[in-house]
Amino acid sequence: MPELPEVETVRTGLASSWIGKRIDGVELKRDGLRFPFPKGLEKRISGRVIRNVRRRAKYLLIDLDNSDILLSHLGMSGKWTLDATESDGKHDHVVIYLDDGTMSVYNDPRRFGVLDIFNGDSHKLLDHLGPEPLGNWTHEDLFSKLRNRKSPIKICLLDQKVVVGVGNIYACEALYRSKISPKRKACTIKKKECKKLVDEIKNILAEAIRVGGSSLRDFAGADGALGYFIHQFKVYDKEGNECECGGTIERLVQSNRSTFWCKSCQK
DNA sequence: AGATATTCCTGGAGGC
């Protein structure tokens, strides 16, 4: 379940392995993932040199030397394996051959991922995205986005127009740290609470990136598979556990998604 | 425009 920190960690891994390499060939083992692969993708990227690997929200952006940009989203179960030794796994969908003789394999059992290519600064999947939480995102910005929203704060945090990169896990954890109930209508969150929430979102994402970065070697695994790592969570998937305040962690369903929280200390 | 439900997909867990 890659959220922003996991994607950022994958970006670091891909960058260190890919930048400066030329793509000698590409093999697509199916028609597409969540969307069909663009027509002529193999021809379009073969021979190109990778200039940079960037991230926007949970999207990986791979800059090629002809200013084309390859876009990769891991969906929920996507994984890049660098320096792979084989590429015939059940859910291996894309193989990229680099000029150093290595093979990078994209594996994704659930196929919620995306692989696309575009040129210019506009892409349908990127155009509507909200602010990066680790950029100069402020509590004033969050406050103004929430002021007319009647849905629960938890749901708004998952809305990529409000802020990007925060998924189900970090939304739960950030609300817990901020002592804000996930059920609160977003428009009732005070400016001071937005400040706390923004601070905690920045904190937990930065912490997770640090953990991912420092454990990149282990996290990458012996086979070089970049996926997601296990972070220490306080409430996520901890239903029934005792909270530090003495209360009990509970699970509730909001818009068909699990929310974990402590009724005693989140108000 | 905002809110809500549905959709994609597979694997793992739990029930019987």
Add this chain to the structure above:
DNA sequence: TGCCTCCAGGAATATC
């Protein structure tokens, strides 16, 4: 053992 159902996740899409 095997089947069935449910659940997890991101985010576009459709519908109200």
